[in-house]
Amino acid sequence: MTENILGKEPAPSAGSPRPGGPGRINPADRTQLALKPVSLKRIVALFAPHKVTITAVVLLISASSVVSLAQPFLVRGIIDTALPNRDIKMLAWLAGAMIAVAAATAMIGVVQTWMTTAMGQKIMHTLRTRLFTHLQKQSLAFFTRTRSGEVQSRLNNDIAGMQSVITSTATGVASNVTTAVATAAAMVVLSPQLSLLSLLVIPPAVWFSRRVALLRRDITATMQAELATMNTQVEEGLSISGVRLAKTLGTTGHDARRYTASSERLIGLELRSQLAGRWRMATMGIIFSAIPALIYFAGGLPGNTMSIGTIVAFTALQATIFRPIMGLLNLGVQWVTAMALFSRIFEYLDLVPEVTAPIRPVVLDPATVRGEVRFEGVRFAYDGGAEVLHGIDLALGAGTTTAVVGPTGSGKSTLGALLPRLHDATSGRITIDGVDVRKIAPDVLARIVGVVSQESYLIHDTIRENLLLAAPDADDAVLWSALASAHIADLIAGLPDRLDTLVGARGHRFSGGEQQRLAIARTILRNPRVLVLDEATSSLDNTTEAQVQAALDRLAVGRTTLTIAHRLSTVEDADQLAVLAGGTLVELGAPAELRDAGGAYAALIASGESLEPVG
Known part of the structure; x- marks a missing residue:
């Protein structure tokens, strides 16, 4: 792989401006x-x-x-x-x-x-x-x-x-x-004679034309780069997030000045493009005028037997050969x-x-999956670097809830990402009902494992279309039922366009908590047997968190749930609690037992690093 794929500064795209002057192939x-x-x-x-x-x-x-x-x-x-x-x-x-x-x-x-x-x-x-x-x-x-x-x-x-x-x-x-x-x-x-004359005149004409064309091509490439810069400024400055940032930081004037400067540079580039090589073009005009003049002169010399029609026809052919x-x-x-x-x-x-799909996937019916999940000796490292997880052994009973806690950087989210195969374990394995997730077809695994993360993503379309991503054949009654389970049906029913309301770019028509509940409704429609809740309420205020948590509790009923937690409100009701530290599972047990044991979980609560104090 080349550097631009490894996340370093990408090489300029083909067709970008070529440094080094006109007439050269793009070094990129x-x-x-x-x-x-x-x-x-x-x-x-x-x-x-x-x-x-x-x-x-x-x-x-x-x-x-x-x-x-x-x-x-x-x-x-x-x-x-x-x-x-x-x-x-x-x-x-x-x-x-x-x-x-x-x-x-x-x-x-x-x-x-x-x-x-x-x-x-x-x-x-x-x-x-x-x-x-x-x-x-x-x-x-x-x-x-x-x-x-x-x-x-x-x-x-x-x-x-x-x-x-x-x-x-x-x-x-x-x-x-x-x-x-x-x-x-x-x-x-x-006329062989006139053909020889043309061969003498065409080279300088071709040279002049090529120089002008390449000069204008370089200027045009620079103009395209400037236009790309302006497009980026429009995208950054006039998107919802960009406008919000500009208004809150008071940078609207700065953004306008940047855009104005780019626009002014385009004026100069356009002038250069139109005036580029004008003296060369003038010279070419003289040469092109001289070519038929020389042909006519040669045709009129004493002893020349060419007819007028031949001279006119030859002149037309001579002009035609220049383009190819x-x-x-x-x-x-x-x-x-x-x-x-x-x-x-x-x-x-x-x-x-x-992460590759299995060549011969194990046949697994999502409707009959019990949802027993096991992490067996799981290790993981990003891009061959230092290990993030070290030999994790963890069992999630079918239909139970397991909360994972730990300080920042302990590997909680990485552990949750391995179950739906957003990454593959470096070693060890993860199984669902005894089947290695690497042997399950990706579309089947997506039906078995549902994910609700901190960042809910809604496409720029209607509420209906966002929900139908999870269940394309669902009718309105099913959609409303899912919205009710996610505690957001009353809000949607009160909108003028109801299910046909546009959510806006990245869902900005709705608040963060409302976006989360729409994402939960979408997951309910998917009806997965296993759930991964990756800090789904971490960025919400207390009131909104309570509403979203109620929706999550409803969603988790009867499902095997792995919750990446940061607040006690999402930990204390779990069937078991796993504590990670430095990528290692250091404690496992019921929340109350671990709190009273005075170990890593109790120390984590006392430190206040990742969990709110009790009460």
Whole structure:
């Protein structure tokens, strides 16, 4: 894995501004390819299902290039024969042929665009879905150490960048080669002498054009980076959390000044983009004007037998050959950029999931699970570092409640995360009804083990849609029953849109306690046999905590519950209490017994580090 996957500062994305001046390949692209080379065979495999389309597109490109070359010859016939001889019939045929050629090339272009775009979209769809589903298989640790913006950039920006590679660069190569070769051949047929003259004039024109194009490309890349900065400022400053932060810290003026500065920089960049290489463009204009002038001059020299139609046709061909040559000259930069995009996408596709689904999962019916949970010699370390848990042996009887307490950093939340396989134990095993959780299919395990954490997550949709995530087939009666069990049905019933109320971004339409109760209702709909409650009330005030705790108590009835606790209100009613210290299980027993024993639990209460004093 490269550094950007290990949580360090990510390398610049493909297509970002290239330091070092115009005309150079993006160093970030070279670095990406050096770290993660791309196999051409692997890229070809993406196009393999589209062999028929590719063949048809190449034939269409060739046909379009050849057909379009008929125009100069038709013009020559009109000028040299039809007009001087007043041959109306020939003039009509040649003029009609010119229209037919234009129509044919236009139709071929439409069909070609449709085929290449459809093929490109299918390939992008394949990459998008493969990457999305593959990232879903990654462990929680991957998303903890990787910036969310980096993941989104790979999934959205890089794959979107493939559009130009697939539909423009690839087809552009075939089109430019075919057009350049066919045009050069036609020029030689018309006049070998003038063809030699064109070869002398085209190189400086190509050089000037390429320099201007690369200069503008660098400025455009800088503009895109500035636009990205502005987009980030909009996202941070105008989101619900951002606006709340700005208003409470009094930074609205500062944020506005930052945005204004970025906008002003865009003005300068736009001016530079429009004025970039103007003197070069002026020189090019002179050269392009000089080319037909030289051709006309050469055609008028004594002893020249070329007709006027031939000279006009040659001039048109000479102008046509410039575009494909420029396209081929840019191929090197386009190729490296394209390979860098493939490299970034394949880099994520090659990630090996740390938590893998079993190849042959044990058949387990969630409806018949009793819910007996055992931690047997469980050890765990993050990313190969120091162990966080040391040989935990803990049994949770079916239908019982076990509370886990301990000072900050003792491994409580880590222990709770191992049961639903948000991480996998480094050694030892965790079983449900005697079956290792690593041998249970992920979707089945998610139906058996429900999690309610301190941070409840609601999608930006209606209450109904948030609840249906847990039970897609549930009707309104079932939804209202779950809300009632979570002690929030009366609140929802009092809203104008009831179940169709939008929860807002990250659930900000509701308070923290209300979000928690909605999350609890969602878990009730899931009806898991085993519950993990990870400090679900730790950030709530006393009144809200009491309401949420009542909902949790209702939820826990008849289920095996592992509660990561920080307050006595969630500990004293537990069937058993496990005390962790430094990743080791130091005490286990009934809460009252441990309190009276004067051991680690009693010391923890006295210290007030993690638990409120009794009473």
